[in-house]
Amino acid sequence: MANSDSDPAIPAQRVLFGRRLRALRERKGLTQTAVAVAAGMDRSFYVELETARHSVSVDRIPALAKALGVEPHELFTED
Structure with a gap:
């Protein structure tokens, strides 16, 4: 499977959004499962984001x- 950072088929803004989600989640000390459950989605779907x-x-x-x-709006802006 190709890395999302190097796959030209994946739009750059999607990669940036995913990085932002991860950074916010890690900053809050949350697991992927915790965020997914709180957002009402499956963990596998959240991981794909x-x-x-x-x-x-x-x-x-x-x-x-x-x-x-x-x-x-903070999901789309960097600190």
Whole structure:
């Protein structure tokens, strides 16, 4: 399987979003399972978001933000 950082078929913004999710999750000391459950999704789907193998729908942004304890816009901005 190709690395999402080097796979030209995966949009760069999806890779950046996945990195941001991971950084926020790790900063909060949360597991992937904890975030997934709090956001109402399967852990496997959440992992696919972090690894840029899947993109997130707009409908799931508020749940992800709440699970990570941030405002929705913070999912798209770097510190």
